[in-house]
Amino acid sequence: MKTSCVKLLARNINEACGKKLYFANIFFILLRFLCLGLSVFFLFMLSALDKFILDLPQAAYYAVFSLGAFFTLWYFIICGHLQKRTFYLSGKQNHRVKVFHIIKISVQLKIIYLHILRSIINFGTAILYLLPCLATLAVSLYFLQSGMPKMIFYACVALFSMLLLTGVLFFLISKQRLTFLDEIICSQPSLSAVEVIHYLNEHTRSGKLRLLKFKTSFILWLLSGIFIIPIPFVSAYYNRSLNIYAKSVLKLYTPKPIEKPIVFMKLRIVEN
DSSP states (O other): OHHHHHHHHHSOOTTTSTHHHHHHHHHHHHHHHHHHHHHHHHHHHHHTGGGSOOSSOHHHHHHHHHHHHHHHHHHHHHHHHHHHHHHHSTTSTTHHHHHTSOOOHHHHHHHHHHHHHHHHHHHHHHHHHHHHHHHHHHHHHHHHHTOOOHHHHHHHHHHHHHHHHHHHHHHHHHHGGGTTHHHHHHHOTTOOHHHHHHHHHHHSTTTHHHHHHHHHTTHHHHHHHHHTSOHHHHHHHHHHHHHHHHHHHHTTEEEOOOSOTTSOOOOOEEEO
16 A cells, blocks of 8 residues: 555646645645644633733623634634545546535534544543553552552552553554544545444444554654655655555445434445
């Protein structure tokens, strides 16, 4: 997959690859940084309004800065989706038109909802896997206040380290099941939010560890992006390789629509 990515990025096939992907990737990276910076600025102004002398009522400033923070975070997520869609639609006809086509508000709401839901699921999963580690830490600190033998202290440190590493590993593996959220929205835009989650769980149920290994194989590339190779090139290479991996998985299945989306039942997947 990495070899295929290098070949795709080294040539200008149709209007999808080569320099156009680089520039599109740089554009969305800068746009996301701008949205994130503006959202931080608006949130800072919200927290520091009491320190300024205001000409208008304070409620007006709260409304303006709250809306500013809301919409900048909104488009921070949307630009991330557009960046993924750029790589997913590369190689198809009318690629540039589709990438920069205005997304409907209903689709934007679905994207925002799914990204927030993914963050909540990942946070809950992290707490679940790190709970034994945190419990060990709390108990150790409690007994440490009243004195603890040296051997027991070393045993607690070893147990804490083992539980921490195990929890982080299992969290990273479990986290991969929601990796291809944007790619599934691009390939199946008519799916509802519930169907997308079912579709993701069905696709990545047995391939989470393999996907994590694939991602970790880019560690040296990401480190070289800090010291040697420019970040835009490494980012384009990583995103394109991950996109090729996603297409190799997503093309194997075609989802059937759920008759009752409210009921959380298994989504049947048939092979093409």
